[in-house]
Amino acid sequence: MDTRDQILSAATTVFAQHGFRGSTTRRIADAAGVNEVTIFRYFGSKDALLEEAVRLDSTTPLGGLLPEVPANPEAELTSWAEAVRDHLHSKRSLIRKCMGEMEERPEMMLCAKQAPVRSTNNLCKYFESLRKHGFTQEKVDPMVPAAMLMGTIFHDAMGREMMPEAMPKPQSKAVTQYVRLLLNGLGVKRKSSTQ
Template identity: 40%
Template sequence: MISRERILEAAARVYAKHGFRGATTRLIAIEAGVNEVTLFRTFGSKGALLEAVLGSNRADVVQPHLPDEPQDPAAELLEFVNANLEHVRELRPLLIHTMGEIDERPEAAEFACRGRRMVHDAIVSYLRKLQQRGMADQDADVEVAAVVLTGTVMSDAMARSIVPDVYPPREHAAERYVSCFLRMIGGRKAVAAPVKKSRTRSA
């Protein structure tokens, strides 16, 4: 018995390369090693098949998260950014096409925005905790900082293959992004007593 899963995986690979219109049932059948008619017997139509691809993809994957009790922002953010880079890199091929197909297919729209708000909110929440504990500057714009962080991750994951020499080497990228990010928010480790210290500049 042909695994429904096997067809879904093959369809995802073909969709990732060719997009909706380019993912012909013939290509998908070949990729899955099944007869074309089996696709229709299993899923009913190409649209339903590809909808199932987007619906099942990542449905149960745990989103990277940040700790409730910040201890070491540098280490914690590094782990978070690394996980996020991995995550978005994996999704990239699907994301590229869903972003372009939003107007034509609702499931593409849903897929393209999945989890983005959650990641943003998680970072904002974390940054607020840092501020409360004196581990980040009080006047840092945490909403925009979160946008900057997710934007950088997205840019690296989506565009590195297009302009590779612009991005830092993969093995150091997260580290360097976090380092710059911490400068932006005045991030630091917890100190014995909350030190009320705000940076002043002539700008």
């Protein structure tokens, strides 16, 4: 990992732990194993560094791409949604800090929203494809099921440890249940085990 990447990685970690105010350039430099001057040489300011770190972190795809032509909607969406939930859960400290900084630093959310927006658009295309390929006859704005699934996954990833009593159990089957309920609502038939 080169020096720039070390600094960005350290900045993401420090920001997730301490927020904007607590993410001093000294603290980031110590975490990156560089001196403070190096940070300013690469990024110019703490603001620029943290915006770049959050933006870069948000370029990581959430769950990958869904297939253009659906074959097994329940399996495809469940696999995708589990990957998204796991990714969001692994980044929950960073996400919480970005959300907490939104009022004071709206530019942080502009950086952080890239991956979720791409994922929601990917879901919309997938739901359009389900209809196009005859899996459902429902004429629904694809943003509705996309927002429902993204919101549910986000709630599970961010809230399960804070309020486990408000989450379906067992956790290992929760995403399958979310996807199944959504697909049932759209009128998508489950594949039988003999197909």
